[in-house]
Amino acid sequence: MRTVAGTGLTESELAHLDAHWRAANYLSVGQIYLMANPLLREPLTTGHIKPRVLGHWGTTPGLNLVYTHLNRVIARRRRPVLYVAGPGHGGPAMVANVWLEGTYSEVYPAVSRDELGMARLFRQFSFPGGVPSHVSPETPGSIHEGGELGYSLAHAYGAALDNPDLLVACVIGDGEAETGPLATAWHSNKFLDPGGDGAVLPILHLNGYKIANPAVLARIGDEELGALLTGYGYRPYLVEGDDPLNVHQRLAATLDAVLDEIDAIQSRARADGGGRPVWPMIVLRTPKGWTGPSRVDGRQVEGTWRAHQVPLAAAREEPAHLAQLEKWMRSYRPEELFDGAGAPREEVVAWLPTGDMRMGATPYANGGRLTRPLELPDFRDYGVRVSQPGSPPAEPTRLLGPFLRDVLVANARFRNFRIVGPDETESNRISAVLEATDKAWQARISDVDEHLGAHGRVMEILSEHTCQGWLEGYLLTGRHGLFSCYEAFVQIVDSMVNQHAKWLKTTRELPWRTPIPSLNYLLTSHVWRQDHNGFSHQDPGFIDHLVNKKGDVVRVYLPPDANTLLSVVDHCLRSRDYINVVVAGKNSAPSYLDIEAAELHCARGLGIWEWASTNGPDPDVVLACAGDVPTMEVLAAADLLRTHLPDLHVRVVNIVDLMRLQPAEEHPHGLGDAEFDAIFTVDRPIIFAYHGYPWLIHRLTYRRNGHDNLHVRGYKEEGTTTTPFDMVVRNDMDRFHLVMDVIDRVPGLALRAASIRQEMVDQRERHHEHIRRTGEDLPEVRDWVWPGAPLEIGAGR
Ligand SMILES: Cc1ncc(C[n+]2csc(CCOP(=O)(O)OP(=O)(O)O)c2C)c(N)n1
Ligand SMILES: [Mg+2]
Secondary structure, X not given: OEOOOOOOOOHHHHHHHHHHHHHHHHHHHHHHHEOOOOOOOOOOOHHHEOOOOOOXXXXXXXXXXXXXXXHHHHHHHOOOEEEEEOOOOOHHHHXXXXXXXXXXXXXXXXXXXXXXXXXXXXXXXXXXXXXXXXXXXXXXXXXXXXXXXXXXHXXXXXXXXXXXXXXXXXXXXXOHHHOHHHHXXXXXXXXXXXXXXXXXXXXXXXXXXXXXXXXXXXXXXXXXXXXXXXXXXXXXXXXXXXXXXXXXXXXXXHHHHHHHHHHHHHXXXXXXXXXXXXXXXXXXXXXXXOXXXXXXXXXXXXXXXXXXXXXXXOOOOOHHHHHHHXXXXXXXXXXXXXXOOOOEOHHHHOXXXXXXXXXXXXXXXXXXXXXXXXXXXXXXXXXXXXXXXXXXXXXHHHHHHHHHHHHHHHOHHHOOEEEEEOOOOOOOOOHHHHHOOOEEOOOOOOOOOOOEEOOOOEEEOOOHHHHHHHHHHXXXXXXXXXXXXXXXXXXXXXXXXXXXXXXXXXHHOOXXXXXXXXXXXXXXXXXXXXXXXXXXXXXXXXXXXXXXOOOXXXXXXXXXXXXXXXXXXXXXXXXXXXXXXXXXXXXXXXXXXXXXXXXXXXXXXXXXXXXXXXXXXXXXXXXXXXXXXXXXXXXXXXXXXXXXXXXXXXXXXXXXXXXXXXXXXXXXXXXXXXXXXXXXXXXXXXXXXXXXXXXXHHHHHOOOHHHHHEEEEOOOOOOOOXXXXXXXXXXXXXXXXXXXXXXXXXXXXXXXOHHHHHHHHHHHHHHHHHHHHHOOOOHHHHOOOOOOOXXXXXXXX
């Protein structure tokens, strides 16, 4: 690892940096401990200490040091910097810095830059009715809460994409660096385009410890660490020490060197292209809990894991802790940092960047301010022509491909739309997008490769974590995107999407946070159609996971065919502040609705399909379906019923927007009870074929009047590599079983339809025998189409 000798700062620069750092440290400690007496005008008493002292000191001085020094380079170079704090538990650090630069008081005028404001700043932190302990959405300048560790570097890269002027400084905890998502995110440098993208400066904060253990990277030796980071394609610069003035000199000199290097890389790439650069990064080795109490109760704290949370936990109870806390706070010499009114003195803040160049005020961290709505081609032009329901097959995602391609084309000059995915763009059959752009790739390209290029807008890496992190970073800085993924494996990012949902929920409650484009998932290669794969690839549980989140954040769409998919995706790309999950098939499937009908159906979110229903408005049974394969089975069952039981009154209801099932009080899309009762009835059996785990439908509808009559078929974890129809048979969601369900549930039918029921049982047996003998589905199943005239597939209306 390289080091840069540091002697370049003048006395006054050094004094300014150190004063700012001390001020930030003072304000951080104050936030953790104090509820009064912010300037220590009186001797500290237990009454000044919060009853519950909550927060994390250990990482804080390091985060403050980096913020202070970034201020210097921003002021000098006038280059916008976005600060991503991986150890987001260091919330007090970011709040302190943002208050010092003035942004905090602009956003929250009550927390003014004076004694009263400082008192409020301290009191509110980790306090009921106040602000959380992490770098939460409430913190101006943050796009990264950092509570769940591991996502900082992927977020940083996502933010840098298509922001050529931006530098994203990303502090990575040495503990955080042990996580899988962080470990794989180093590879983002093989995708970042030095020409059109901004730069990321990873700063690995080697403070040596986590909560209760040393960090692996802090104990492997400099040579091994240097080799690891070099192997990831970086040029690591080491800054280390525990003497503040010395570290200031070194860090300042190193930042100058690495920013010069970044400038040179970008100028070179922007002048004449060139290959993949080796980007610089910093390894910052300073003590955990630096400048805090060295020893507490006879044990070493500073420079150890014991500094992780609050070093003097008993400050309210034990006079010795209280005295030590006062000594600690006074060691920053607050009288030199704040004037008589409690405002930061000139030396501390006069040299800071101003306006939007302040890291707390940067529009990049309030991305909605930068959002340009997507130019969207008219999705109706991409539809299948359906003159009668149940046309010849179309592959829904393949139909979507040209629409997405043209979204890329229409927005190419705005550079604000990307598609991410773990190696599945072609497999998911949206490969038409590659007619408009390449897949981003900065590493070596060989002759056999196709569609790889330095400026690609499709980003594929076989890490769902990195895909998710990139996209989140991209969206949080105001741009648009789509994550295309196999349904089963998107669950790898369950935990990340939780955090994003929490972020959105909170930002929606903050009027100064401008809405950002939604996080859109296109999940295909879904549970029911795994031709090359099997049980491992069959899992629709992502939906169950997401519906736990706040109703105003999550939307789940199950378009039954190609035209409804187009309409749903168009809608999602226009939306803000949501997480939209779209589950769609990529295999050949019938198209039921022409594009106008599809649009209406999607706008309603569900609807009675009169053309598939029989005998008028008073049904004996409701056949409900959500999802493409369940829809086909329900329609095939309806077809069997009209053949075998022509007198039966059957109503077919299709649900595209799953959230329509929830009560209106629980979800903004929830149907009112009167409408729900009118569609599903309150007293007739409802046989519901659902894409995912059946219990979810019960969960969503348990308060509905007709719930006792609801019988749901769905995936019950029966699967393998088998025929398409066998998948539904194994899970009792096949057309024959649905007919049996109807016969079993409609009062009086059992007797009358006993022989038809027997026929259905026999059909399932025949199926069983046939697939084992021939390897494919029964011809009458395979070739089944909704009875009607054959239809043509064509482009346009
Ligand atoms: C994914 C995840 N696992 C566990 C935790 C609990 N946790 C909070 S802080 C921390 C240690 C972090 O150490 P490091 O990244 O080195 O940060 P620092 O030393 O700067 O505090 C852990 C394990 C977490 N926040 N996120
Ligand atoms: Mg650490």
